[in-house]
Amino acid sequence: MFHWLEKHPFFFAVGVFLVIAFAGLVEILPNFAQAAQPTVGTKPYTVLEMAGREVYIKNSCNACHSQLIRPFKAETDRYGHYSLSGEYAYDRPFLWGSKRTGPDLHRVGNYRTTDWHENHMKDPAAVVPGSIMPAYGWMFTNIADINTAYASQLTNAQFFSVPYNKPVPTKDGGTVTVAMANSVAEANKMALDEAKVITAGMKDKDVQDMVAAGKIPEIVALIAYLNSLK
Amino acid sequence: MNKLYVVGALFVAAMLGFTYVAMDIKGGMNGDIVNMLAIAGAVVLVIVSVFVVTKYVRQMQSDTAGGELAEENWDSIGEYKNPLPMGWAIIFLGLIVWAGWYFIVGYPVNAYSQIGEYNEDSAKANAKFEEKYTSLTAEELHNMGESVFLVNCAPCHGLDADGMNGKAANLHKRIAEDSVKHVVNNGANNLKTTFPGGMPPMLLQDKAQIDAVAKYVANGFKADDAAGKAAFTAGTCNSCHGENGEGMPSVAPKINGWDAEMVSTVLKDGKKGAIGAMPAFTNLNATQVKAVSTYITDISKGE
Incomplete structure (x- = not known):
């Protein structure tokens, strides 16, 4: 066997590769599989949150805001517990970002509220003196794309086994079930119900009127998404 | 005395002489212990290198192959049975001991962990905070x-x-x-x-x-x-x-x-x-x- 291998350098090389690759696999795979499990308390995005995530991506929020808290005291003091890989289990794509022109947003739902986001997106400098973030006025009039958000949900559920309509564990030891619609019409209705809860905490009369008329502006979806980041 | 040793000794003398002149141009040793150590190291390095090289060149000139052939041969190329070199054996055994020490003191028993460092840092910062702001x-x-x-x-x-x-x-x-x-x-x-x-x-x-x-x-x-x-x-x-x-x-x-x-x-x-x-x-x-x-x-x- 070894004589044969010594006479056939190509197969010898293949053998060496296999041995080293096997060592790599047993080192890396179990750890990776363990770290990729959803963290307790991580739940799939509802349809409105998913639409907000798309608004976030569309406006390139991730170009200036990261969603990854590093394990340094200075960061955890400011943003909360450092990020765990399992917390991104339902993020496709993940939005870690690589640059912080603005602050990290991975747990922004813990310390900012609906009405703050509303004021801030309208005029950032009005609530954060000296802020260089531009205003995002068009989000108050553009309509959120619920159909695409529902398509994302379906893709995640069917191809990546994201547990919609199934109980997922919560931090307090209970479970919570994130519902997903069975049809586009139902998804739009569910999004509208969620939007009504969000607009109850908003001041903008136009936004409230739009939601009452059955239309969901992008700002409502975005706030739903930001509030879900905890 | 072989001619090679004479050439080697002359080369050493030339190198040391050159070093002395170069050092003098740069202002001498100034009584600085680090300079002296560096020069002493250079002298030892030159002497050892030249004599070791000379020895092996001599050996290549005079040695002939001999001894007992091993049974294995590769495409008709044979190999003599050589005794294990003592220096190699010492380094090999030393490495085994070092591996045990490294396993326990270094990776993986005592492996670096980013979270561990964070926990230590936080505990230290919190303790410092408590101490500084007790009253x-x-x-x-x-x-x-x-x-x-x-x-x-x-x-x-x-x-x-x-x-x-x-x-x-x-x-x-x-x-x-x-x-x-x-x-x-x-x-x-x-x-x-x-x-x-x-x-x-x-x-x-x-x-x-x-x-x-x-x-x-x-x-x-x-x-x-x-x-x-x-x-x-x-x-x-x-x-x-x-x-x-x-x-x-x-x-x-x-x-x-x-x-x-x-x-x-x-x-x-x-x-x-x-x-x-x-x-x-x-x-x-x-x-x-x-x-x-x-x-x-x-x-x-x-x-």
Whole structure:
């Protein structure tokens, strides 16, 4: 066997590769599989949150805001517990970002509220003196794309086994079930119900009127998404 | 004496001479121990290198192959059985010992962990914080409270704590008229951990009375406001909040001004009212809560 291998350098090389690759696999795979499990308390995005995530991506929020808290005291003091890989289990794509022109947003739902986001997106400098973030006025009039958000949900559920309509564990030891619609019409209705809860905490009369008329502006979806980041 | 050794010795002499001249041009050794060590090292290096090289060149010139051939041969190329070189064997055994030491002291038993480093750093920082701020004067608390406020509270309440034109509560006052009206109409059940009972809605339903109470409470319980005082009593506000809004432990909060207990309760439970919602701030430690309570109590008194 070894004589044969010594006479056939190509197969010898293949053998060496296999041995080293096997060592790599047993080192890396179990750890990776363990770290990729959803963290307790991580739940799939509802349809409105998913639409907000798309608004976030569309406006390139991730170009200036990261969603990854590093394990340094200075960061955890400011943003909360450092990020765990399992917390991104339902993020496709993940939005870690690589640059912080603005602050990290991975747990922004813990310390900012609906009405703050509303004021801030309208005029950032009005609530954060000296802020260089531009205003995002068009989000108050553009309509959120619920159909695409529902398509994302379906893709995640069917191809990546994201547990919609199934109980997922919560931090307090209970479970919570994130519902997903069975049809586009139902998804739009569910999004509208969620939007009504969000607009109850908003001041903008136009936004409230739009939601009452059955239309969901992008700002409502975005706030739903930001509030879900905890 | 072989000719090679003579050439080697001459080469060593030439190298050392060159080093001496170069050193002299650069200003000599100046009695510096590091310079002396470097020169001594260079001398040893040159001598050892030259003599070792000379020895092996000699050996190549004079050695002939011999000894016992090994049984294995590769494409008719044979190999002599050589004894294990002593230096190699020592290094090999030394490496085995080193591997054991490295396993235990280095990776993986004592492996570096980023989270471990974070935990150590945090514990150290917290211990330092506790040690540095065990006993604080009122002024130090006020100053620490101000910095905590600017980082955590100012994004909503504003740098001056004035609520930025109604975007959040104006902390220079305990409560605004609109908030009083909202609470009277809708009840309140925000501060669950300290006041588990909450407050029922609609204790007053007459609009004039509600307005009077709102004005009375928001303006700090002025004794000459007879209509307000009457409405306050009519709504049975006084039975829980006290005649002058001083509150009652576990039943109703103090509403005639801020105090440390009230601020820490809001920080713990968050709040939802006429203006909007405020999240709970559980990231602050006990000293920071005390500091920010002091700061808010101070500024609400105009200090």
